[in-house]
Amino acid sequence: MKTLSPLPLATPEAPAELRALQTWFAQAVTLPASTDKAQAAARLSDQYLTASQTMSPRERLDVYVSDYWSRCMDSLAEDFPGLLHLLGGKLAFQGYLEKYLMAYPSRTYTLYHLGEKLHEFMLQNYREPNRDMVLDDIAYEWARVWALIAPTSTPFDPAPFSPAQQSKLAEIPLTFQPSVTLLELGCDVRPLRLAKENPALPPPQKTALIVYRQNHNVCNMLIDPSFLTLLKMLQSGKTLSEASPLTAALLTPKQSAKLLKQVSNWFQTAVSEGWLSQPVF
Numbered sequence: 001m002k003t004l005s006p007l008p009l010a011t012p013e014a015p016a017e018l019r020a021l022q023t024w025f026a027q028a029v030t031l032p033a034s035t036d037k038a039q040a041a042a043r044l045s046d047q048y049l050t051a052s053q054t055m056s057p058r059e060r061l062d063v064y065v066s067d068y069w070s071r072c073m074d075s076l077a078e079d080f081p082g083l084l085h086l087l088g089g090k091l092a093f094q095g096y097l098e099k100y101l102m103a104y105p106s107r108t109y110t111l112y113h114l115g116e117k118l119h120e121f122m123l124q125n126y127r128e129p130n131r132d133m134v135l136d137d138i139a140y141e142w143a144r145v146w147a148l149i150a151p152t153s154t155p156f157d158p159a160p161f162s163p164a165q166q167s168k169l170a171e172i173p174l175t176f177q178p179s180v181t182l183l184e185l186g187c188d189v190r191p192l193r194l195a196k197e198n199p200a201l202p203p204p205q206k207t208a209l210i211v212y213r214q215n216h217n218v219c220n221m222l223i224d225p226s227f228l229t230l231l232k233m234l235q236s237g238k239t240l241s242e243a244s245p246l247t248a249a250l251l252t253p254k255q256s257a258k259l260l261k262q263v264s265n266w267f268q269t270a271v272s273e274g275w276l277s278q279p280v281f
Helices: 016-030 036-042 057-079 081-086 090-103 118-125 131-149 163-167 190-194 225-235 240-249 253-272
Strands: 181-185 207-214 217-222
Touching: 016 036, 016 057, 036 057, 057 081, 057 090, 057 131, 081 090, 081 131, 081 190, 090 118, 118 131, 131 181, 131 190, 131 207, 131 217, 181 225, 207 225, 225 240, 225 253, 240 253
Parallel strands: none
Antiparallel strands: 181 207, 207 217
């Protein structure tokens, strides 16, 4: 008896009619209703939708248009509450964010990534006097979103290390958990996201901050600026033995001596807070 080989599985293509329907619906719903493309798509609603007992095809389409944009704006306001304050309230916030979504429309099934390019967009398009604070706030608030959704790597655990491996820790590259973001800000923008309305603006003050996830919670910690410099060098691929003297070289002799004494404590902080991934020897 002959054994028949299974037929290769074919990847079916969507019918041209379905692709046309999907393209039309995306243009009609995901573009602001004021744009020419959205209005042109809306005029075709009779070709793709049927009327209900109470609503015309255009009215049925408008339900989805309204829901899509309100959900996007609600999601961004939830992720960037400090920015909403800095831009002057809901109306101004929606004006900028509508332009942002036209430049960087959603490309994933989840709204978590909606603000991923917001810092890049505002860097190119925002020119108001509070520009630096706005950019700092976006960087901080996006770091919080990213800390929530970032994958997790194997956490640093020295227990299985042999004595020889422990002695080499300073000589191998150390990697960070994906959720970790290192921030060097011009002011401490953290209170802005907690304010109800009309918050007092934070004074200019160089702020070294790390944002990360710990036990399913988004955390942040103010750190010494020298510690931030050291962590950035580690993040760039330098080993601890390379990064420590390079960081010290940027400081005054007094600061340098203090730093070298603190490196061990800082390393323990990085381990205990879960910032590091398990190294590979």
